[in-house]
Amino acid sequence: MVDRRRFLAAAGAGATAGVAGCLGGNGGGDGGDDGTITLGAVYLLSGVGEQLGASSRAAVEVAVEEINENGGIMGREVETFFRDHGSDPQSQIRSLVQEEGADVMVGLTSSGVTLNSGEVIRQLGVPFTLTDIGTPFITESDTDTYGDYYQGNGTAAAVPNLFRTNANTSINCYAIAKWVDDNYGSARIANMGPDYAYGQQCWDYFKAYSDGLGVDHEYVASAFPELGANDMTPQINQVLDTDPDLLFTSFWGNDVVTFVGQANEQNLFEQVDDVFDTIGSDPSSFEALGDSMPEGLHYSGWYWGSAFDNEENEAFLDSYESTYEGTGVNPYPSFTGGSSYAAPYVYKQAIEAAGGTDPDDIVAEMEGLEFTGPRGTWTLDPDSHQATAPTVIGETSLDADVPYDGVGLVNAETYSLDRSAAEDLLSDSDLPPGV
C-alpha cells in the first residue's frame, strides 16, 4: 500500500522528470529567421500518385536551383523541404509551417486532400500555391451563387491565402469540349475515368460545357474503374458494347498505362474514331507504353513542352533535361511541369514586390500578379486566385521531339477560359466556373 505522503513525493518527482524531459526535447520551430527563405512542399511521393507528385517536385527543384544560382530571392537563398502526403497531410502542412518555419508553400496532389486542408491552410495564413490540383471548387469564391463548401451547402471553397498556377478541370474540360465541337461536331460519346470525385467531375464538366456550346452529343455510356485498378476490361467492354464514336477519359498516372494496355487487347482503338484524356499527357506513362501507345489520339494536360514557343520555355526544357538526363526522373516535364516550375518564381516576384516575407503582404502582391514564364504571360485572378494560364491539347505521335522512347504530343493547341464565358456556358448546370 502506498501512503499519501509517498504518493505525493512520487508524483512530484515524476512531474519534475516529465517537465525536464520536455524542456530538453524542444528546440525547433523557428527556422526561416536565418537569412534563408523557406519553401515547404507537400506532394504524393508514395503509392498511386507517386509518378505525378515526383514530377511536380522535380520541376519545383529545377526552379529553386535556378533562383539560387541567380542570387536567390532578395539576396536570400531559398531552402526547400519536401514531404509526402503520408497518412495525415494536414499535419505535414502544419509541421512545415510551424516547425520548419516555411515562409511559402507549394504542393498537394489530391483534390480531396486539398479541399479538406482548406481550413488548415487558412488558419496558418502562409501563402500556399497549388500546382497539381484539378477541382474547380477550390478557386471558386462566389459563395452567394454556389454555396459555401465549408458549411456543407455548396461548392465554393476558395481560401484567402490559396492560389493555383495550373489550369483546372473546368478549363481542361472546356478545352476538350471545344476541340470536339470544332473538329467532330455532335457525336456518340462514352466516358471512362477513375472512380472518385475527379473522374466524376471531369465527365460532369465535359457534358456541361458541351451543352453550353450548343453541341448535341449523345452520351452513350459511362464507366468508372477503381483508381489504380488492375483490371479495366469489364468497363472497357461495357463502353464498347454501346458502339461510341468518341471516348472521353480522365485517367492519370499509371491508370493511363493500364487503360491503354488493356484497351489495346480489346481492340478499342480500332473501334472508336478518337480517344481524349484530360491529364494523360505524362511522359512517364508514354515512355512506359512505348510504341503500344496508339498515335493520333488527343491527350490533354496543363502543360506540354512543344505547345509553347518562347525563350523561357526553351530555357526550362533545357535546364530540365540537363538536370534529369540519365536519372530516374523522366527528362521531359510532365503536365504539371509548367505550373510547378512557375510557383517558386511567382513567390520570388511577389516577395520582391512586397519587400519581405510577411504572409499578408505576399498574398496582396499575388492577387492580380502578372507572370511571364514557359506558358507565356498570365495573371493570378484577384478574386478566385486561379491562374489564367492555358491548358494544352495535342495529338499523340511517335514523331514528336522528346528525349525518351515513346509518343509525345504534336500539333499541340492551347486553350484559355475567362470567368464570364465560363459562367455563360455553365449557366444551365449548377457547376461553379472556378476561374
Place this chain on the structure above:
Amino acid sequence: MSLRNRTRLLTEELRTAVRLLLEGAPVMVLPVVTALLLAMPVVLPGFHVSLLARTLLFAVFAAAFNLLYGYTGLLSFGHAMFVAAAGYSAAKVFNVVGPMLPFGGVTPLVTLLLAIVVGVAVAGIFAVLIGYLAVQLEEIYFALITLSFSMAIYTLANQDIPGQVLAAVGFGDGGFTNGSDGLAFFIGKVNLFGFEFRLVDLTNPVAFYVLTVFVFVFAVYGLWRVVNSPFGMVCKAIRENPERAKAVGVDVTYHRWMTFVISGLFSGLAGAMLVISGGGVDPQKHVYWTASAEPVVMSVIGGPLSFVGPIVGAFTYEYVRWGISRVPLLEEYWQFSFGMLILVVVLFFENGVAGGLEAGYARLRAWLPVAAKRYRADGWRGVLAFVGETVAGWLAAARETIQAYAARVRDGVRGYLVRVRELVGG
C-alpha cells in the same frame, strides 16, 4: 541529509512513480498524468500540443481496439468503421444541426459536444449491428468479416450510395457523404463571458487540447475499469481458451459481442475527436483499410498483452513518424525507415515496446545493486568497467538473436533447396 542519501531518496521516489505507472494503478497515476498533460502547453509549442493531442486520441483508439485484440483474442481489421461512423455523424452535426442551434456565443461549443455525443451513439449502433454478425466467427474469419464490413462502408461513403438512395426515395439532392472528397466543416468562434476563441485553433490549440486530455483520461480510466473487472477477466479467459470458458458457463458469443460494442463506443469517441481536430472526414483517410491497420500496428508495436501497450505504441508510432519527417533522408524513404523500426521491435522485444520497457526496468533494478557494489569496491572505474561489460553483454545478446534468426532463415532456405532438388532429381 547527505547528498548520497538525498539521491537515494529521489531515485526511490522515481522508482515508485515508474512502478505505479507500470503496474497500472490508475487511481494513483491518472491524477498525475492528467496534471502532467495539462501542464504540457506551457512548455510545448503549438504544433507539438496538436501532435500530442492526436497521439492521445490514437492512444484511446488503439486501447479500445486492444480490448478486442489483446484481451479477448479477436483481431478486428475494420476498426476504422467506427471512426467513420462517428466522423461522418460529427460532420453532419456541424453542417446541418449546428446552424439551427440557438445558443448564441456558445453555439460552437454546444455543437461540438453534440457532435461527440451523436458520433459515439452512431458508432455504438454500428457496433451493435455489425458486432452481432461478426462475433459469430472467430480467428482469421473474424478479421476478414470486419475487414469486409469496413470496406463496404468505405465503398458506400466513396460512391455516396446513401445520397443516391435518399434521392431515390425523395430526400435531398443526391449528396450525403460527398464521395471521395468527403465532408469538410467549419467550427466557428466561441464567445464565452466576453472571451472569444476558436475551439480548434492551429496556432493556439490549447482549448481543444484540454478537451482531449479529459477525453483521454476518461476513456483510459473507463477501459482500465473494464479490463480489471470480472467482465475483463472473462475476456482474458476467452482469449486463452474459448472452449474452456464455455465449459465453465460463459456465453462466449454474447460476451464477445458486448466487448465489440464497448470497443466500438470508445473507438467512436476517439474517431469523433480526431475528425473534429482535422476539420473534415474523407473515405481514403478515415475508412480505407489502411486506416484500420493503424490501431493494429500501434498495438503490436506497443505490446498487445499489457494495458499500456497500445498507448505506448501510439506514442512510439506518432513520434517516430514525426522524427522521420524531420530528417529529409529518412522522410524520402519513410515507409522503409518505419518498417525497419517495426522489424527491430519484433526481433528484440517480447511484448512490444511496453514489454521492452518493462524488461528494461527489471534489468535496471537488477543492474543497479551490482553497479553499487562495484562502486564500493573500485569507485567510478569499477562502475565504468561494469557499464562496458553490460554493453558488451547486450551486443553479444543482439548478435546471438540475429545469428539465431539468420540460422533459421538459412536452414529454411536449405530445406527448400533440398526439397526442390528432390523434386527435380526425382
